[in-house]
Amino acid sequence: MTGRDHARVPTQLGSLLEVNGVSKRFAGIQALGGDDGLSFQIDRGSFVGLIGPNGAGKSTLFNLLTGVLPADAGTIVFEGNDITAASSHQRAEHGIGRTFQTPRTFESLTVLDNVVVGATSPGERLRSALGRKWRRHEAGLVEQARDILDQVGLADRASEPVGDLSGGELRMLGVARQLIRRPTLLLLDEPTAGVHPLLQDRLADLLAGLHRQGMTLVVVEHNLHFLLAIAEHILVLTQGRLLAEGPPSHIRGDPAVVSAYLGEDHAA
């Protein structure tokens, strides 16, 4: 247990997520975790930014946290439960929500249904699907979905097929689909990429609002202006390892971070 990087994101409410010695290799290449694996904790109600150069393992980390990929080693504990062996949909049910680096949508559903389907309706169980009880629930879900579409600026597109949306709009739709689940922990993978600047401001407000309501947020973002302005804690990942962590002001001045990531990013 010695020699591991142990970063603790400080808030008063205690730990929500604990990642202990997690690692992942692809075809022999270490994508995440050094010799001892990657370890860190995220506290309940915190707003964490996750940064690092391309290939640092940010999306891989999200995939391990949400069970899209199995970890080679290590454990993941969420709300005190070991979820390392849990499947992807079980983790979603436990309260971990996420968006994807490349927006993923359900192309045969309308924009509205793409949000409604994010919720777990009682009519999704085979036994109740043939009954009528789910219908009462359905109206409430549709109303919630319309509210959320309004918040992400897609209210007037509700009945359109998703194929008509732009890349940035699809990204907002992915966020909307997670919001209807009210996850405890929301992982956002590059939420501003390709999103119109006006919508970006709206997104920043939305995330700040969710944070105020107590949702724990982890945001991967290349747009540092956006991220450093809203996140209260930053984790810096390079080559699958935790390079540094701390409040934005601290990260901005860290020479190791600047040379490994910020400098290169500003030059690019």
Add this chain to the structure above:
Amino acid sequence: MLFLQYLTAGVVTGCFLILATIGFSLTRQVEGFLNIAHAELLGIGAFATWWLNASQGWHILIAGPAAVVFTALIGLGIARTIYDPIRSRGPAVLLITSTGVAFVIGGVIDALVGTGIRTLDIGLATSYKPFGIRITDYQILVVALAAAVSVSLALFLNRTRIGLAIRARAVNPELAASRGVDVATTSRVTWLLSSGLAGLAGVMLAVIATLTTDLPFAQILQILAVAILAGLGSLYTVIASGLIIGIAMDVSVYWIPAGYRPLVAFSIVIIVLLFRSEGLAGRRAA
């Protein structure tokens, strides 16, 4: 002794299955879908041989190669007119379409040939009895051809420029395209090769089997068994799978009724899939 006799028969069956499956596997790897109509290409090869040999009086050594060339051209023609335009719709649609193609070819053969048993105008098989095991010259021919085809295909794929290009496409299509592999040419050569091999297997079918029009379709079951067992592997796993299925089917006759041969073949397939969902070769490897 009887057991060894069955084993020998199994090796011959296995060699025939190798001939029948190599082309199917090649299409699977390079073109990316399962061409159910491959078995009907065997039918084209078999009945073209029969027509040229029995009706037109050509010698089998001329009729056979002519049938192979004819089948290769038909195969290429089908690929260019039917499969190429729907390539973008994915392997499932191509697979389903190929069953339609199999229906059409089967119907055409049925309409032209009709029912009944067809025989070639060739001499009766001569039997040899080395070590007390009976084997005919035609059976030896099947084994020899399977060996020759396997070796020359391996040489072609490993030593020639176009062969290497075909392998590159099979392993990683995007990468191959970005490195300047000519997709159109490799595709045409692949179709000619795989259809020609189907034609060759068809010629062998005409030589060793009692030829009826429903025989080709019956072959697809065994071809599929060998192909699933081999998975997305190399030429060598196809050879191994062909022999395993062929020997298992024929040796099983030693203990259980011959009617269970297909059951034996597919039971092996299902057992292998239970443990390795990608077949003997495992995951797609370079």
Add this chain to the structure above:
Amino acid sequence: MNWPQLLITVATIGSIFGVVTLALNLQYARGGMINFGIVAYFAVGAYTYAIITQPPPKGLDQYAFGLDWPWWAGFLLAGIAALGFAALTGWPTLRLRGEYLALTTFAFAEVFHSFLLNERRIGNGTVGLSNVHRPFGDWGPIEEKYVFAGAAALLLIVTLAAFRQLLASPYGRALDAIRDDEVAAQSSGKPSADMRRQVFLISAVPVGLAGAVYAMFTTLAQPSLFTAEVTFVVWIALVLGGERSVYGAMLGAFGLVFFEEVVRALPFETVRSAQIAASVEHIITGVLFIAVLRYQPFDRIQRKVRAST
């Protein structure tokens, strides 16, 4: 040509195959599963019905079981047996994707077929079971064949109603999501593997029931009625009718059965010309199949209808 007789046959057989096509539509168009062995579930239903309702073996019978139970018990157990067979075959195969699933279901159907051919104790081997119990006689003035057509149509309507109800619910929406993007659906809490297994199992039930009705109608349960060709015919019906719509799938089944029955009913002078007609039927079916897959006319019509509303 005896049109009334032909139409009543088309109505009966078309309804039976319509049920199978609907089940395939649910599995493929909504569940994203390619089942290339659907005939096996149909055969399980037919054989179960025959075995449950037939009298115990005597004389030259080679089969080992005959329960002589009433028809409704055979009918219900046919559905349950198909469900059981789906559970058995789904367990090793459903984690496979796309064409591998197609191949293994195909393999299962072939194994089952060769089992029926060779295992005489199940259903007399190649000979099959004949004189399968036919439950409905004439109903007063209504002739038996109309009662049968009505029963088959009723099964189709009930299946259609149940599937529609299911697919119009949040369950159907979740299925669509899983088919469109499984990873994203899981991240929204959809248990994709469980739901896919459920769809595979429940869609087998009406197929088994249809198999029972088919055995009643033909009074036969023979291996030669349940070859891979049945699977291909049902697939062709599905594709002909437009795989995305339940009504299209049913229309495809009726159209194809109608076409086959007409060709079968045509008077031919010689055996050879009848044979050629049968081959031509195959060729036309195949060509239609290829053309529909390529040009997708039904998807286009549907899109146009949707765009205009």
